Amino acid sequence: MTHQQKTNIIKKEIIASYKTLKAKYPVLRYQNFIGFSIFISCLLFSAGLGYLWYVDMIPAWALILGNAFLFGVLHELEHDLIHFIYFKNNRIVHNIMLLFVWLVRPLTxxxxxxxxxxxxxHKFSGTPHDVEERGVTNGEKWSLKRLLFTPDLVIGNLLRVVGLFSDIKREVDKGNLKFQTAKKLKLSGVFGLIPFTILSHVILYVFFTDIFLDFLHDKYQLNWVMPDAIKNILTWCNPIIYIVLLPNLLRQFCLHFITSNLHYFGDVEQGNVIEQTQVLTVWWTYPFQLFCFFFGxxxxxxxxxxxxxFYIRHIAHxxxxxxxxxxxxxxxxxxxxxxxxxxxxI
Ligand SMILES: [Zn+2]
Ligand SMILES: [Zn+2]
Structure with a gap:
């Protein structure tokens, strides 16, 4: 059997299992309503946790873990929205949902x-011009550098961009990729980071640098401390850092770690879905899976x-x-x- 025949059978059988599930639980047909309810609930719960932390009723670690989980659910919702799964015919609601799931996940x-x-x-998974996956370290040799840049889209991509763009150019020269598509990919990758992604990464870089400098100051009496003006900005940003950015950093690390290791890269046969991905369910990935809604x-x-x-996929997995x-x-x-x-x- 060819991979195409196998893929068709897999598709057909999975779609049939979804049909059976929906016939058994007709409520699952209210897709827009369910999606919107998940959207509102996650936003309200995360705001609630933020408030409880702000008034000192829960510790920072509980806020970070709780919100990382909720933002992980919202990431799945965003992915569904990207595929126009909710409110396809009501672009206003659709785009408002997309806007909010982005605002609470500004590192993306x-x-x-x-x-x-x-x-x-989806079209070119595992090829040198699969920019989305390459942007999260997929296909690179494992090292401390890869680990450090797994959650990072700004410095991580800055270090990678020259290699990535020259690979894209090579693919265009070879005739594997249209010039116009290459241009669109490059522009989307760069403009997609402006402004929130870059801004929120910079806030985190400054936040961690401040902690590190304070540590050096306390331990070794080093005099390199952040200027007061920057410390003031950090204090002002504190609620955003704890309620939004740190949970997202944890979530993004977990998601990128899982996704970049479940997709194959470099030698995937063109169009062979069976070779594009694997299923990751091994026990030690659970802590990571928890913050990306069991993406693996x-x-x-x-x-x-x-x-x-995403929820049908999950129920019927x-x-x-x-x-x-x-x-x-x-x-x-x-x-x-x-x-x-x-x-x-290899
Ligand atoms: Zn998709
Ligand atoms: Zn994928």
Whole structure:
């Protein structure tokens, strides 16, 4: 059987399992309503946790863990919105939802620009011009550098951009990528970071530098401290840092760690969905999965059946895994860490 035939069977069987599930629980058909309820609940809960922390009723770590979980759910919702799964025919509500899920996750790319990169990802997963995945360290050799830049879209991408753009140029020269598409990808990758992504990264860089300098000052009496003006700005930004940015840093690290190791890179056969991803369910990934709503369990399913909500994918994941396993999709292939995410042995 060819990979295309296998893929078609996997698709057909997963779609059938979704149909059965929806027939059993008709409430699942109210997609817009469910999506909007998840959206509002996550926003209210995260604001509630923020308030409880602000009035000293919960410690900072509880706020960070709680909001990282909730923003992880909102990330899944954003991904659904990128695929026009909610309010497709009501662009105002649709775009308002997209705006808010971005504002509470400002370390990420602007979702309207991300849509360009993400659609490209679905079409060309694992190729040198899969900008979305390469932007989160997919395909690189494992090192301390990769670990440090896993959550970082600004400095991390600044260090990577020359290599990435020259790879894109090579792909255009070889005829693997249209010139216009290449241009669109590059522009989306750069403009998508402006302004919130860059601004929120800079706030975090200053925040951590301040902590580090204070530590050096206390421990070794070093006199390099942040100027008072910057310390004042940091104090003013404190609620945003604790309620929004630190939870997102944790969430983004977990998501990027999981996604960049479940997608294969570099030697994926063009159009072969079976080789694009693996399923990651191994126990030690649970702490990471918790803050990206078990992305490792479900993202490979999404590569086969794109237009379905994240919660249906989640509810029906057991059946989907059974189908995928039967037809040769990989599960918990930890060799990927050794092979810089190549599908085959190097
Ligand atoms: Zn997608
Ligand atoms: Zn993917």
């Amino acid at each position: 790319l602007n979702p309207w620009f991300r849509r360009v990169l993400h659609y490209h990802h 369990w479900t993202h490979a399913i999404h590569h086969f059946v794109v237009n379905e909500t 057991k059946k989907a895994h059974e189908i995928m396993r039967k037809h040769g999709v990989r599960f918990n292939d930890l060799g990927t860490f050794r092979r810089a995410n190549r599908y085959h042995e």
